[in-house]
Amino acid sequence: xxxxxxxxxxxxxxxxxxxxxxxxxxxxxxxxxxxxxxxxxxxxxxxxxxxxxxxxxxxxxxxx
Amino acid sequence: xxxxxxxxxxxxxxxxxxxxxxxxxxxxxxxxxxxxxxxxxxxxxxxxxxxxxxxxxxxxxxxxxxxxxxxxxxxxxxxxxxxxxxxxxxxxxxxxxxxxxxxxxxxxxxxxxxxxxxxxxxxxxxxxxxxxxxxxxxxxxxxxxxxxxxxxxxxxxxxxxxxxxxxxxxxxxxxxxxxxxxxxxxxxxxxxxxxxxxxxxxxxxxxxxxxxxxxxxxxxxxxxxxxxxxxxxxxxxxxxxxxxxxxxxxxxxxxxxxxxxxxxxxxxxxxxxxxxxxxxxxxxxxxxxxxxxxxxxxxxxxxxxxxxxxxxxx
Numbered sequence: 053x054x055x056x057x058x059x060x061x062x063x064x065x066x067x068x069x070x071x072x073x074x075x076x077x078x079x080x081x082x083x084x085x086x087x088x089x090x091x092x093x094x095x096x097x098x099x100x101x102x103x104x105x106x107x108x109x110x111x112x113x114x115x116x
Numbered sequence: 117x118x119x120x121x122x123x124x125x126x127x128x129x130x131x132x133x134x135x136x137x138x139x140x141x142x143x144x145x146x147x148x149x150x151x152x153x154x155x156x157x158x159x160x161x162x163x164x165x166x167x168x169x170x171x172x173x174x175x176x177x178x179x180x181x182x183x184x185x186x187x188x189x190x191x192x193x194x195x196x197x198x199x200x201x202x203x204x205x206x207x208x209x210x211x212x213x214x215x216x217x218x219x220x221x222x223x224x225x226x227x228x229x230x231x232x233x234x235x236x237x238x239x240x241x242x243x244x245x246x247x248x249x250x251x252x253x254x255x256x257x258x259x260x261x262x263x264x265x266x267x268x269x270x271x272x273x274x275x276x277x278x279x280x281x282x283x284x285x286x287x288x289x290x291x292x293x294x295x296x297x298x299x300x301x302x303x304x305x306x307x308x309x310x311x312x313x314x315x316x317x318x319x320x321x322x323x324x325x326x327x328x329x330x331x332x333x334x335x336x337x338x339x340x341x342x343x344x345x346x347x348x349x350x351x352x353x354x355x356x357x358x359x360x361x362x363x364x365x366x367x368x369x370x371x372x373x374x375x376x377x378x379x380x381x382x383x384x385x386x387x388x389x390x391x392x393x394x395x396x397x398x399x400x401x402x403x404x405x406x407x408x409x410x411x412x413x414x415x416x417x418x419x420x421x422x423x424x425x426x427x428x429x430x
Contacts, residue, residue: 064134071135082172086235089168 137211141189141220142182149409150181150277156413157281157296160359160420165236165285172235173284177277180228180244184273186221187252190214192260195322201315221252236284243283247276261323264330268343271304272297278413295354296416302347303409306340306379310402313337313382314395337383340401344379348372351412359416361429367415371408378404 154177158170165173189196189207197208206212225248233241251273260266278296283289312319312328313336319326327336351372355365378401385397422428 061132064132067134067136068132068138071138082168082175083231085168086172089166093166 131211133206133212133216137206138216138220140206141186141212141217142179142224143185143189144182146185146274147178147182149274151178152410153296153300153413154178154277154281154284156417157278157293158285159281160292160416161282161285162358163285163287169235170284173232173240173281176228176232176235177244177280177284179224180232180248181277183221183224183228184248184251186217186224187248188256190217190221191252191256193217195261195324199318199322201318232280232284237287239287239289240280240283243276243280247273247280250276261325264325264327266325267308267327268305271301271308274304275300292354292357292359295350295357296359296413298350299347299354299412300409302343302350303405305343306347306375307402307405307409309336309340309343310382310398310405313390313398314402333387337385341379341383344376348376354412355415356430358429359419361419361422363422363428364415364419367411371411374404375408 151174155174158165158173164170189205192202193207193214196202196205202208207214207217225245229241229245229248232244251270255266255270255273259269263269275297278300279289279293282293282296309327312326313333316328316333320329327339331339351368352365354360355368360368378397381397382401390398419428
């Protein structure tokens with residue numbers, strides 16, 4: 053039994069799929085790394101948790 | 117029966133582009149210049165970014181440049197097909213459909229602008245958006261086929277990357293960023309007009325109103341000299357700012373003297389002499405122009421390294 057040799061079109065299609073796949077993986081890794089860097093640096097983050105955050109309110113409005 | 121067996125023995129299957137064909141849409145050689153100049157702009161800035169942010173910034177600036185290249189290939193497919201220098205590009209070569217080039221260009225433009233904003237700041241992202249718009253719309257769609265000053269105005273698009281790199285780090289513009297922009301802006305016309313002198317048939321065949329076609333070759337030679345002379349104060353001025361220093365000034369002096377000598381030699385020649393030696397002087401000037409720009413930006417980078425060692429700068 054002989055196998056027909058793979059058509060060249062599949063090689064190009066595979067290269068394209070592999071390229072897109074690796075690009076997407078690299079993109080996700082980069083976004084993750086950027087997120088880690090920005091969060092670790094402690095830039096101001098506001099959580100929308102319906103709780104008043106005294107540090108976000110001007111000092112004149114904070115009640116003792 | 118698979119989708120390819122239907123074609124076997126009948127007609128050749130349609131070309132299916134590989135990943136590399138799409139990469140070619142992004143003009144990798146132009147991207148390498150963008151990466152280098154943007155990186156220099158970012159590294160010589162007085163504010164330093166985290167390495168991950170810096171890497172992301174350069175990547176997305178390069179991606180934005182690539183996106184504008186894809187948009188240019190979509191729009192210019194007709195003239196690319198008749199010019200020897202560009203006939204093998206993916207769209208005129210039939211490897212990638214023009215519509216795909218448009219989709220890749222628009223998609224990557226959006227991704228690069230948004231991601232540069234998230235990675236750095238909105239000023240840098242806005243500059244990148246303007247650069248893509250300028251190259252794709254103002255230059256490619258509007259001016260390239262309209263005026264012989266196309267190269268002068270289009271050169272602005274290639275001049276933005278170091279400015280964007282600077283703004284990525286600092287968040288604002290300054291005289292140093294403007295002078296790095298001006299250096300590439302003023303360098304572009306003599307660089308491309310030298311190319312047009314020895315690739316004369318290409319632009320003529322395509323009907324692109326290059327200076328060589330509209331004003332003649334003698335006038336182009338004079339224009340090369342004028343723009344080269346105008347480039348000198350810009351290059352020396354940049355060396356006198358905070359990104360320069362004695363070493364940068366020395367490099368700028370040598371490079372500019374050499375460049376002006378080349379421009380004078382081009383100006384003094386006529387077509388008979390140029391054709392006799394197959395445009396040797398014009399080709400040498402063109403090759404040196406690449407080195408000129410590379411060494412200028414390498415000098416800025418070297419000066420920054422010397423400053424960090426405590427021995428460079430003014």
